[in-house]
Amino acid sequence: MSRIVVVTSGKGGVGKTTTSAAFATGLAMRGYKTAVIDFDVGLRNLDLIMGCERRVVYDFVNVINNEASLNQALIRDKHVENLHILPASQTRDKDALTPEGVGRVMDDLHELGFDFIVCDSPAGIERGAHMAMYYADDAIVVTNPEVSSVRDSDRILGLLQSKTHRAERGESVREHLLITRYSPARVQAGEMLAMEDILEILAVPLIGVIPESQSVLQASNSGAPVILDKVSDAGQAYDDFVRRFLGETVPHRFLEVEKKGFFKKLFG
Amino acid sequence: MSGELVEIKGEMTLLSVLRLASANLETIQEKLQNKRDSLPQLFDNSPLLVDCSPLGEACLTLDMLGLREMLLTLGFIPVGIRNIAEECVEKAMQAGWSVLRAGRATGAPSRLGRSVEPEMVAIEPKVTASTATSVKVVDRPLRSGQQVYFPEGSLVILQHTSAGSEILAGGSVHVYGSLRGRVLAGIGGDTSARIFCQKLEAELVSIAGHYRLLDDMDTNLKGSPAMVWLDGEKLKITPMF
Ligand SMILES: Nc1ncnc2c1ncn2[C@@H]1O[C@H](COP(=O)(O)OP(=O)(O)OP(=O)(O)O)[C@@H](O)[C@H]1O
Ligand SMILES: [Mg+2]
Numbered sequence: 029m030s031r032i033v034v035v036t037s038g039k040g041g042v043g044k045t046t047t048s049a050a051f052a053t054g055l056a057m058r059g060y061k062t063a064v065i066d067f068d069v070g071l072r073n074l075d076l077i078m079g080c081e082r083r084v085v086y087d088f089v090n091v092i093n094n095e096a097s098l099n100q101a102l103i104r105d106k107h108v109e110n111l112h113i114l115p116a117s118q119t120r121d122k123d124a125l126t127p128e129g130v131g132r133v134m135d136d137l138h139e140l141g142f143d144f145i146v147c148d149s150p151a152g153i154e155r156g157a158h159m160a161m162y163y164a165d166d167a168i169v170v171t172n173p174e175v176s177s178v179r180d181s182d183r184i185l186g187l188l189q190s191k192t193h194r195a196e197r198g199e200s201v202r203e204h205l206l207i208t209r210y211s212p213a214r215v216q217a218g219e220m221l222a223m224e225d226i227l228e229i230l231a232v233p234l235i236g237v238i239p240e241s242q243s244v245l246q247a248s249n250s251g252a253p254v255i256l257d258k259v260s261d262a263g264q265a266y267d268d269f270v271r272r273f274l275g276e277t278v279p280h281r282f283l284e285v286e287k288k289g290f291f292k293k294l295f296g
Numbered sequence: 297m298s299g300e301l302v303e304i305k306g307e308m309t310l311l312s313v314l315r316l317a318s319a320n321l322e323t324i325q326e327k328l329q330n331k332r333d334s335l336p337q338l339f340d341n342s343p344l345l346v347d348c349s350p351l352g353e354a355c356l357t358l359d360m361l362g363l364r365e366m367l368l369t370l371g372f373i374p375v376g377i378r379n380i381a382e383e384c385v386e387k388a389m390q391a392g393w394s395v396l397r398a399g400r401a402t403g404a405p406s407r408l409g410r411s412v413e414p415e416m417v418a419i420e421p422k423v424t425a426s427t428a429t430s431v432k433v434v435d436r437p438l439r440s441g442q443q444v445y446f447p448e449g450s451l452v453i454l455q456h457t458s459a460g461s462e463i464l465a466g467g468s469v470h471v472y473g474s475l476r477g478r479v480l481a482g483i484g485g486d487t488s489a490r491i492f493c494q495k496l497e498a499e500l501v502s503i504a505g506h507y508r509l510l511d512d513m514d515t516n517l518k519g520s521p522a523m524v525w526l527d528g529e530k531l532k533i534t535p536m537f
Contacts, residue, residue: 153390154390179440179459179460182439182440182441182458182459182460183439183440183441183460185437185439186438186439186440186441186442186458186461187441189436189439190442200436229458231437231455231456231473
């Protein structure tokens with residue numbers, strides 16, 4: 029079976045799409061046939077981050093409504109092999125996503141031999157978020173180091189264990205916590221929650237900590253997922269996260285305030 | 297030891313149930329306001345359960361968000377809603393309600409104590425202190441927005457409960473992780489029910505309707521293992537041993 033992974037958070041703007049793009053790219057770079065689906069009906073974003081917005085012809089809702097075949101709608105990624113993007117619809121109403129329709133697309137992707145299906149969830153706890161998590165085997169819960177984000181992630185964790193196909197069958201969705209936009213300096217200054225506090229509140233296994241980084245904005249402006257930027261801290265942190273997801277033991281990095289060298293102190 | 301004992305006064309004695317016979321928020325508010333003005337001590341900050349069974353079809357037109365906000369403005373703490381049409385469940389949850397599953401006790405508001413009926417203004421505390429016997433074990437963390445409702449007996453939560461979660465049990469409640477949400481034990485009036493936890497960080501604790509917000513309480517047991525119990529009319533928080 030294809031392994032279905034939802035990237036979800038509850039709160040908006042915490043880095044779900046950034047993470048979905050990096051994660052799917054990282055899996056594909058390691059040879060896994062991967063599809064990444066944008067569930068954010070009406071607010072399509074993933075195609076921009078992946079740099080394929082000009083090649084969108086058909087979308088997820090077209091496929092669900094049988095207006096296009098899955099093969100017609102899947103966009104081949106231009107950066108790495110084995111990676112395909114299924115963009116969200118711009119205009120359709122949110123009720124277009126149904127459990128049956130989404131289930132059929134998942135089955136078809138499985139038939140096409142995909143190893144991983146990454147579902148980029150919209151914010152909130154409404155239909156779109158529910159549909160994105162419904163068939164998931166694993167969930168990457170994206171949290172920023174602030175109280176409201178942690179609270180929303182907690183709600184999402186509750187929904188994952190009650191409102192998913194797995195939960196309905198008495199199984200559970202594997203939970204992984206990914207802390208993004210982590211700024212050790214701001215944690216030290218007491219402006220943000222520390223990693224330990226977040227873990228204490230959520231009690232979910234930590235799969236990665238992505239630092240707050242300029243490189244993320246640069247990457248999204250150039251339409252290339254940040255994981256491709258091998259020198260950036262965020263790119264490296266995302267790469268570590270993918271390796272941990274695939275079972276490797278990789279120590280966490282970028283958790284401490286960087287000690288500035290003499291030149292850095294002088295020139296920033 | 298006795299120096300650490302904290303005495304807490306219970307202001308409310310039972311969990312009130314508001315039985316809605318109209319979906320018109322203005323009507324409800326007016327009735328409740330009258331009620332509150334005549335008996336303010338009964339309603340101030342009191343947890344309230346809304347029962348929609350008399351509403352029937354009209355439930356579909358009920359403004360869930362508006363209702364919740366109105367109750368909060370009136371000084372209630374809306375703890376849950378029950379007997380709503382299946383079609384309304386999602387709407388209710390989105391409005392922040394904990395939806396109680398249709399179960400044994402639904403439709404029998406007297407089990408939970410006093411019932412407030414805005415159409416008929418009489419409030420009659422029908423208390424049946426039940427000796428609840430069975431035990432339910434919850435092996436997952438109780439997350440924000442989740443609720444366990446177990447009027448039949450005691451609840452054992454093996455992991456933590458989050459801020460924004462709710463536990464309602466007929467008997468005692470045992471939490472083997474941090475207790476951060478709201479917890480109401482003895483909801484059928486059992487004054488011998490107790491709350492036990494490994495780490496007390498609850499928002500609200502209640503036994504047989506005697507409730508307190510933890511923030512209002514002067515206890516040095518926050519963050520420590522603790523037990524909440526009723527000593528006569530007094531809610532006490534003490535170390536377990
Ligand atoms: N590690 C990071 N460092 C700096 N900026 C980041 C980081 N991660 C994400 N961002 C920025 O945060 C913003 C939101 O990111 P993104 O679109 O991935 O979030 P989202 O959770 O998908 O949002 P939505 O809920 O709207 O779908 C973007 O501007 C992105 O560049
Ligand atoms: Mg997004």
